[in-house]
Amino acid sequence: MISPSNNQLPLSLAISHQSFDHLIVGTQPNDQMIVNELNVPKLSLIPHDVKPVGTQPHNHDYLTDENSLNHNKPKSRQQRRMILYTKQTAGQLGLYNPSFSILTLDKKKNENASWVKLPSHKKLPRPYVLINRHNKPYLPIFMYQIHPFSSPTPVFHKLQNLIITLNKLANNRQNITTNSDMLDGIMKGIGFCQGSYSGKSAGVYARKAGLTKKKIDDDNEQWSALQEFGDLIHSRIQGFSNNALKDNQEIINAANLPNFSQLEWHSNKSPNFKTYSNVIVTLNGFHNKPHTDNNDINSWNYGIFSFINKSNFIPIPTVFTPSGHGLSFPNHKFIFDFSKKEGIVEILWKTSEILHQTTKPAKELLENESITHFGCSFQINKKLLLTGQKLKQLSSEEIKTKVNGPIM
Template structure:
């Protein structure tokens, strides 16, 4: 597995795209999609740091015979299912469209509370709450998978996140009670997961509320009916990740697989572009995105326990 952040030899199994200089009038670069992507791409900004990647991404086709693509499929379905009973995150100045929700721990918003988990919708029946609790208990089985995917991209990133979580006594996103914290948990790398749906798009921004740790994201088109990830190609381009300062974009509309990305998103300006009408008005398909991350506002809370 590659050791990123030490030498260029660390990227020998990756395809590398380097930024050697920045020009104000430079054209935008559309990053390679599924047909030209047999393995991860690492993006390096040599004007800042020639050894540490800006981000790494990979797209796994749905027709891969190995079992790898099945696990993120199952995780996407699980998160989409849980999202149906969660409140939307309304306090977000960057949000322009779509829905944003969260799972895991976040700074407290209720009077007298320092922290808590993202809230369920009000008015759920006892049966709905029971089913929701059962779904929550199954989240922990994905911890090993998430850890393995970070190590696939960078063992250094996994070590950095684990060290931050342990030092600040933060819980893994899958835990529901602060008192159940295990500071030495083997696969603990993220305190929460934020996910978006219903043609989400936002303003260019930096996620300054996230500590300078590594964030792992998963993105795919999904069925509105059963939440299963789908291979989808839309004729109009436009919906995707934009990195304005790098003048790079990843076009969601042209990929036939599940995209994974590892990055320090608090260090770079980024945003999701508004989808074209063909995607916005689609009756059967929506775009799902999620980011597993560490929220720096929880650090002060962790010291109290």
């Protein structure tokens, strides 16, 4: 983890360099707040204008947009201070962009609590971060932004082109059948993984056997096109969470791993350019069990989701009204319902820490021959990291004999 220096933080924050496995905020006798967060240094926070506050009891469950929604429910001074404190700490530390709108999940650990469905707002282009009021100190557990079909932006068009490119590459890759959490659907890998070809320690996810020369040539063109999206993913992750970007860069550069978009294992690109080593694509009714991804070494996964046309892979608006197919978080009792979004959605979530599940699509979608729901997750694989650490000890010539690139 890249630790921030004292002069990068407000004068009210004093840093003690010590890492912890989880985050806890407690009120100390001297009115200091202690924040312990995975891969973030221990901080003694002494806000000059905010005193420590605790959570307030609630007899109901609701989702609050702290910026604009729920104005009919006046907040106490303590609640306003709590929100301000959240922005001053998590935002200042780069855990999420401090300009994001905060959605507060007002959930206690109650088996009878009702589920919350997202998105629950109308101002779709705004980026949101979800926090749990009863999970001190209200760190982000989920971040997302929807890019509407109704008013496409330059980012929308770039994400659309990336979705098309990823689908073309996935179409020529072998199915991943070793994932024990998958219940149905199709899963493909793009980018680099451990030992995808016989006699190789690492390389790209393997192509299907028996591809024609034309298909191989077309696939090579798509690999070349993929390079232009490396900068896009870098800028999108940085826009969501500077902390997530720095975490990924430290991990990926420690073992000199390639970026998902590289043509070869080695690249002349700056180490600051790298974000993730591979991307997993899911299609055709994909759903899985509730799980955590123990093979992901990065703290935050970045995902892109959209309904697409099966023939040309172009993202299309939602055409199915039945809800239920989405990204579910059972322990927090909320689901991002894919049928309720009217655009391309970006999501950041902690796959290795928080229990999550892609739920089964409606029958209408499963039986549709022309439309499917596309999802992808950018990540850094733990096994590839271990392989990269071994390869790092070899010379460039030795590495060439151990890995394969996309162009063959």
